[in-house]
Amino acid sequence: MPPSFVVVGASLTGATAAATLRQDGFDGDVTLIGAEPHPPYERPPLSKQYLRGESPFEKALVRPVAFYGEHRIDTVLGVRATRVDPAKRIVHLETGRRVHYDKLLIATGVRNRRPPIPGLDLPGVLDLRSVTDADALRRRISSGARAAVIGMGFIGCEVAASLRQKGVDVVAIEPAATPLFRVLGKDVGAVVAAIHRDHGVETIFEDLVMRFEGHGRVERVITKRGRHVECDFAVVGVGVEPVVDFLAESGIGIDNGILVDEACRTTVDGIYAAGDVANHWHPVFERRMRVEHWQNAMQQGAAAARSMLGTGQPYDAIHWFWSDQYDANLQYAGFHHEWDRLVVRGSLERRSFVAFYLNQGRIDAVVALNRGKDVRRAMPLIRSRGLVDPERLKDENVDLRPLAPAPTEGGQ
Amino acid sequence: MNARSVTVAKKADIKPGELASFEVAGRRIAVANADGRFFAIDDTCTHEQCSLAEEGTLEGTVVTCGCHGAQFDVTTGAVLAPPAPEPVTVYRLRVDNDDLVLEI
Numbered sequence: 001m002p003p004s005f006v007v008v009g010a011s012l013t014g015a016t017a018a019a020t021l022r023q024d025g026f027d028g029d030v031t032l033i034g035a036e037p038h039p040p041y042e043r044p045p046l047s048k049q050y051l052r053g054e055s056p057f058e059k060a061l062v063r064p065v066a067f068y069g070e071h072r073i074d075t076v077l078g079v080r081a082t083r084v085d086p087a088k089r090i091v092h093l094e095t096g097r098r099v100h101y102d103k104l105l106i107a108t109g110v111r112n113r114r115p116p117i118p119g120l121d122l123p124g125v126l127d128l129r130s131v132t133d134a135d136a137l138r139r140r141i142s143s144g145a146r147a148a149v150i151g152m153g154f155i156g157c158e159v160a161a162s163l164r165q166k167g168v169d170v171v172a173i174e175p176a177a178t179p180l181f182r183v184l185g186k187d188v189g190a191v192v193a194a195i196h197r198d199h200g201v202e203t204i205f206e207d208l209v210m211r212f213e214g215h216g217r218v219e220r221v222i223t224k225r226g227r228h229v230e231c232d233f234a235v236v237g238v239g240v241e242p243v244v245d246f247l248a249e250s251g252i253g254i255d256n257g258i259l260v261d262e263a264c265r266t267t268v269d270g271i272y273a274a275g276d277v278a279n280h281w282h283p284v285f286e287r288r289m290r291v292e293h294w295q296n297a298m299q300q301g302a303a304a305a306r307s308m309l310g311t312g313q314p315y316d317a318i319h320w321f322w323s324d325q326y327d328a329n330l331q332y333a334g335f336h337h338e339w340d341r342l343v344v345r346g347s348l349e350r351r352s353f354v355a356f357y358l359n360q361g362r363i364d365a366v367v368a369l370n371r372g373k374d375v376r377r378a379m380p381l382i383r384s385r386g387l388v389d390p391e392r393l394k395d396e397n398v399d400l401r402p403l404a405p406a407p408t409e410g411g412q
Numbered sequence: 413m414n415a416r417s418v419t420v421a422k423k424a425d426i427k428p429g430e431l432a433s434f435e436v437a438g439r440r441i442a443v444a445n446a447d448g449r450f451f452a453i454d455d456t457c458t459h460e461q462c463s464l465a466e467e468g469t470l471e472g473t474v475v476t477c478g479c480h481g482a483q484f485d486v487t488t489g490a491v492l493a494p495p496a497p498e499p500v501t502v503y504r505l506r507v508d509n510d511d512l513v514l515e516i
Contacts, residue, residue: 059497295481298494322480329479372478376469401429 003028005308006091006099008081009107010034012042012294013275015062016301017105017308022071024309030073031099033091035108036130037078039065044294046134047158048324052166053138057131081108084250086268102270103308106247106258107301109276110240110292119212124233128155129240140233143167148221148231149201150209152179154323155237157192161325163235164199171202171229173209173221183332184367185339188355191348191369192325199326204229240292242277255279257290262314264304274304282335283316284383285364289335293321318379322372331375334365334382343390346371354378361387380404415504415515422510423450431475433465437516441503444486446473451486452505452514458482458491458498 005021007014010032018032034040040062049055068075076093083092084104091099112127114120126137137159140147145168149160152174160170176182178189179196193203208224212234221229242257253259253267257279264272264280274280275297279290299317306312320333328351339357346353354368354375362385366378377400381388384404392398420434426445433442433455442455442465455465457477462468467478474492476483482496489502504515 320481372467372481373469376476376478 003102004031004100005029005103005105006031006033006101007105007107008033008084008091009105009109009275009277010036010040010075010077011107011109011275012040012062012297013107013109013301013304014105015040016298017107017274017305018073019063019067019071020302020305021309022073024306024311026309028102030071031076031101032068032073033076033079033081033093033099035078035080036132038131039063039068039075039077041131042294043129046131047128047155048162050131051128051134051138051141051159051162060131081246084247084252084271086250086252086271089270104271105264105304105308106252106266106271106273106277107275107304108243108246110242112237113239113241115236115238117209117211119214119218120236122212122214122218123216124214124218124231125212125236126233127236128159137233137235141166141168144169145232146230147171148173148229148234150221150234150236151238152176152192152196152203153183153237153239154180156235157196157325158323159235159237160196160201161199164196164201165326170200171204171221171231172196173204173207173223173227173229175206175208177205179203184355185342187342187344187348188367188369191351192330195325195328195351240276242279242290244277259288262316263307263312264300264315265307272304272308274300280315283314284318284385285335289319291319291321291335293319295320318382320375320379329370329372330367331372332365332367333375333379334363336364339364341390343393345374345394345396356388356390356393358388358390363388363393374400377401418514418516419508419511420514421512423507423512424510426450426512429470431465431468431470433463434514436514439516441514441516442468442475443505443512443514444470444473444475446470446486449473450505450507450512452503453484453486453489454500454503456500457484457496458500459496464500 041060045060080094147168149172179192181189210222212218213220258273260273260278260280262281262283264274276292303315323330336357341358343356354371357365368375381404426432428447431444440455444451459482462479468475473486483493489499
């Protein structure tokens with residue numbers, strides 16, 4: 001019997017892993033199982049070009065549809081995995097089918113949180129994760145339609161921007177003081193708020209949705225402070241949760257996603273995890289982190305495949321993502337939750353800056369608006385974990401590149 | 413049609429590790445100084461049409477688009493990292509004394 005490698009999650013992560021197994025010469029069986037009926041696709045366009053009808057679904061595919069057959073990757077789509085039995089090395093599917101594995105990769109990602117708000121089930125209250133969700137949203141888009149966007153995280157911000165670009169009237173409601181407040185803080189968040197207001201979004205901050213009202217469909221959103229926001233549809237983006245419920249009896253260690261080491265190995269032999277669902281040990285930051293980025297989905301999928309093949313290197317990519325809103329290009333690199341100092345290079349007012357999130361003199365992360373070059377140049381500074389002089393970071397006449405200290409022993 | 417020689421810049425105008433772009437024959441072309449060796453490619457990223465010279469970064473012979481991180485090999489135009497779907501065109505560039513001369 002040839003060895004059987006199974007991937008649960010026909011996502012960017014899962015499909016990249018399956019493709020990497022073949023690319024690196026694995027000759028056994030590869031099975032790719034996904035809950036969605038679609039061939040594996042990338043999600044970034046769903047809130048942007050695809051949502052606006054500017055690019056077709058085919059452009060979002062991870063690989064052309066024919067790729068999987070050509071590379072003997074058995075795809076099982078539209079079928080959920082219901083249980084993993086590590087003792088027998090079997091994945092149970094909702095159809096009753098049992099799939100044997102020698103090695104298993106879990107790449108089930110995240111699902112949108114459904115907050116317990118009355119009226120959430122009314123027709124016209126939408127959210128966005130899958131292409132099916134995006135299609136439902138697209139059908140509501142027309143010039144002059146009125147949308148309420150609930151939550152101004154990255155998805156909410158991008159959806160608000162795309163809706164405005166299509167002529168939809170948008171009221172955005174966010175519990176924090178600015179968009180992206182929890183991730184980026186008030187200074188950068190205020191810049192993002194101003195960009196949205198400049199493009200005609202009415203913003204309501206520090207207020208909560210109490211209920212959705214309407215007869216037969218959503219007609220208005222009622223907030224805690226008593227605002228009544230009339231709308232034709234609402235888009236809810238209030239966070240996500242890892243898809244791990246089917247692993248409850250598996251014995252796999254779970255805490256904010258699936259716990260994995262730097263080789264994408266879970267606590268159970270022969271089982272790996274990667275992508276949004278993986279709470280992974282990061283050797284550069286020497287801590288665990290779980291991220292929901294396009295680049296990580298791809299790179300960690302490939303890293304997990306190589307780990308399954310026994311040819312892996314420790315996965316230590318500096319995380320990076322972008323968010324396009326209107327003509328603004330926002331980029332982030334690194335990882336941070338708290339910071340003790342924010343250093344801004346450039347100008348928040350002019351909307352051209354890179355902001356460094358420092359902890360005890362070290363750069364944990366950067367965010368930049370319309371400054372991709374600086375983000376790229378800051379990545380070695382993040383990786384170095386060295387102490388940096390904030391005054392030099394701030395000084396636009398100082399080239400960022402030579403500021404990275406030479407790698408010390410153990411560094412890369 | 414015969415190739416045309418166009419002097420686009422002096423060698424000294426583009427420092428090692430830097431890119432500059434020029435409008436030549438209706439096309440936007442990026443010239444890279446890869447640690448002393450010069451290469452010319454289309455300046456426009458094939459993903460979302462960002463300028464590689466303006467916001468891109470050059471490390472060795474790899475240019476990274478400043479918008480969404482796509483990477484190209486400046487010597488061949490090949491895509492080294494997504495999201496770029498297609499390679500960029502490479503142009504012949506020769507160094508003539510202090511001049512950078514594009515054959516187009």
